[in-house]
Amino acid sequence: MAEQRIKVAIVGGGIAGLALAAGLAKLSHIDVHVYESVPEYKDIGAGLALHLNAIKAMALIGPELRQAYFDKALSMGEENEEMVTQVILAQGPHSGQLVAELGRAKGRKTVSRADLLAGFLELVPAACISFGKKLVGIHEKPPPSHNDDHDHKVTLVFADGTNAVADCLLGADGIHSPTRRHILGADHPAATPKNHDGWQIYRTLVSAEEARKHIDAKWTTSVPILLGPRGHINCIPLSRNTRLSAGVAVRRGPSSAAAALSPSSQTTPPPLDPSLYADYTPDAQRIVSLVALDPSASWSAADHDHAPSYIPLHPSTPPPRIAILGDAAHASLPFAGNGAAQALEDAAVLYHLFARGVASAAQIGSALIAYDAARRPRSQRVVEVARRFGRVYAFAEEDGEGEGEGRKMMHEDPERMREFFAEMARFTNEFDVEGQNEEALRVFGEVEGGASGLRN
Numbered sequence: 343m344a345e346q347r348i349k350v351a352i353v354g355g356g357i358a359g360l361a362l363a364a365g366l367a368k369l370s371h372i373d374v375h376v377y378e379s380v381p382e383y384k385d386i387g388a389g390l391a392l393h394l395n396a397i398k399a400m401a402l403i404g405p406e407l408r409q410a411y412f413d414k415a416l417s418m419g420e421e422n423e424e425m426v427t428q429v430i431l432a433q434g435p436h437s438g439q440l441v442a443e444l445g446r447a448k449g450r451k452t453v454s455r456a457d458l459l460a461g462f463l464e465l466v467p468a469a470c471i472s473f474g475k476k477l478v479g480i481h482e483k484p485p486p487s488h489n490d491d492h493d494h495k496v497t498l499v500f501a502d503g504t505n506a507v508a509d510c511l512l513g514a515d516g517i518h519s520p521t522r523r524h525i526l527g528a529d530h531p532a533a534t535p536k537n538h539d540g541w542q543i544y545r546t547l548v549s550a551e552e553a554r555k556h557i558d559a560k561w562t563t564s565v566p567i568l569l570g571p572r573g574h575i576n577c578i579p580l581s582r583n584t585r586l587s588a589g590v591a592v593r594r595g596p597s598s599a600a601a602a603l604s605p606s607s608q609t610t611p612p613p614l615d616p617s618l619y620a621d622y623t624p625d626a627q628r629i630v631s632l633v634a635l636d637p638s639a640s641w642s643a644a645d646h647d648h649a650p651s652y653i654p655l656h657p658s659t660p661p662p663r664i665a666i667l668g669d670a671a672h673a674s675l676p677f678a679g680n681g682a683a684q685a686l687e688d689a690a691v692l693y694h695l696f697a698r699g700v701a702s703a704a705q706i707g708s709a710l711i712a713y714d715a716a717r718r719p720r721s722q723r724v725v726e727v728a729r730r731f732g733r734v735y736a737f738a739e740e741d742g743e744g745e746g747e748g749r750k751m752m753h754e755d756p757e758r759m760r761e762f763f764a765e766m767a768r769f770t771n772e773f774d775v776e777g778q779n780e781e782a783l784r785v786f787g788e789v790e791g792g793a794s795g796l797r798n
C-alpha cells in the first residue's frame with residue numbers, strides 16, 4: 343500500500359507560518375494546511391529590516407521566498423545610496439559619540455509585514471490556507487500502543503465551532519500563542535508574554551515633508567538610534583524617503599512593568615513629555631517633540647521568558663506531534679531587529695527536517711525533538727540579546743568587567759559599547775544558517791537510531 347501523505351497543520355499565517363507552508367507545499371509527501379485567525383491581513387505600519395541570516399534562511403526554504411522579499415521590500419532611501427543604522431550617545435559626557443554602525447548596505451531595504459505576507463502568500467496554494475480560523479482548543483489522540491504511532495492524531499478546535507485533524511500541529515500563532523499555552527500549561531510562568539522592564543514605545547508615522555518642518559532633514563534620510571537614560575530615539579525612513587517612522591522607547595523599569603500582558607490588558611501610557619529630555623542633544627529633543635505631537639502609533643513591547651521546551655514537556659511517551667515556532671516560541675523585544683529572522687530560521691530548520699528526514703508520520707516526533715534541540719538555545723539567546731540591547735540603549739547595563747566599586751556602566755565607556763555591538767551583530771546576522779539545518783538533521787538521524795532514515 344502507498345504511504346499516506348503526512349498531514350501537517352500550521353496554526354498562524356504570519357511570517358513563520360507562511361514561510362514554512364510555502365516550503366512544505368512543495369513536498370509531495372506532505373499535505374500542509376495553514377489556519378489563520380484573521381479574515382485578512384492588516385498593515386500595522388512598522389517596517390521590518392531582514393538581516394543576512396533571514397535572507398539565508400529564506401533562500402534555504404527556496405529561492406522564490408527570498409525573491410518574494412526582494413520584490414516586496416522598498417529601499418529606505420535611494421537605490422544606490424548606502425545606509426547604516428548609526429547608534430549615537432545623545433546625553434551625558436560622551437554626547438555625540440558614534441558607538442555603532444549596524445547593517446550597512448547599499449539600497450538598504452525595509453518591508454512592511456503586510457507586503458511580506460502578501461509575497462509569501464502567493465507561494466502557498468490557495469487550497470492550503472483557511473482564513474477566519476481562530477484556534478481555541480487542542481486535543482491529542484494518543485496511539486493505542488507505542489508501536490502504533492501512525493494513529494497518533496492532533497485535533498484542532500476553532501472558534502467557529504469547526505475542527506480539523508492532523509498528524510502534526512506546528513503553532514506559529516504569535517506572541518499570545520494558544521499552542522504555547524497548551525504545550526507549557528496555562529499556569530506555567532513562561533506561558534504568556536512579559537514586559538519586565540516596563541517598555542513603552544511612543545511612535546509616530548508622518549510624511550517626510552511634514553517631519554522636515556520639525557527636525558533636521560538629515561534624520562529623514564538616515565537611520566539614527568540616539569541613546570539616553572530616559573529613552574532611546576529612533577528614526578526609520580520608509581518608502582524611498584517619503585515617510586518617516588519616528589519613535590521614543592522608554593524603559594519605565596521593573597516596578598511599572600505589567601507582569602503579564604494579555605491582548606486586552608494594554609493600558610493607555612502616560613503622555614510623552616518632551617521637557618524630560620532637556621539634557622539630550624538638541625537634535626534628539628526635536629525628534630522627541632515631533633513624536634509627542636501625534637504618538638498614535640504607540641504600543642507596549644513584550645517578550646517571552648524562556649520556554650523549557652518548544653515541544654510538549656514530557657516528550658517520552660508518546661513522541662511529540664506538536665511544536666511552536668516564531669514569536670510563539672521566542673518573542674523578543676524589537677531592539678535587536680532579529681525576531682522575524684529567528685522565525686525564518688525556525689521555518690528553515692523545520693522545512694529541512696520534513697524535506698530530508700521525515701518520510702512517515704511515525705518519524706515526526708524525532709524531527710520535532712531535533713528542531714527543539716537545534717533552535718531553542720540560539721533563539722532564546724536572541725531574546726536575551728534584545729533585552730540587553732534595550733538596557734544598553736537606556737544606559738542601564740553594567741559592562742560585565744571590573745568588580746565592586748570599580749564596576750562600570752557600559753555607556754561610560756564608548757569603546758566597550760562599540761565592541762558589544764560588533765560582537766552582537768556577528769552573533770545574530772553572520773550565522774551559519776545552513777550548518778544549523780545540517781545539525782538538526784544529524785540530531786534527527788541520531789534520535790531515529792542512525793542516519794539510515796535520511797531522504798536524499
Ligand code: FAD
Nearest residue numbers: 354356357358379391477515516668669679680681682683
Ligand atoms: P506573527 O507575525 O505575529 O504571526 C502570527 C500569526 O498567527 C498572525 O497572523 C495571527 O493572526 C495568527 N494567530 C494568532 N493567534 C491565532 C489563533 N488562535 N488561531 C489562528 N491564528 C492565530 N524582526 C526582524 O527580524 N527585523 C525587524 O526589523 C523587526 N522589526 C520589528 C519592529 C516592530 C515594531 C515589531 C513589533 C517587531 C519587529 N520584528 C522585527 C519582529 C517580527 O515582527 C516578529 O518576530 C515576527 O513577525 C514573528 O513572526 P511570527 O510569524 O512568528 O508571528
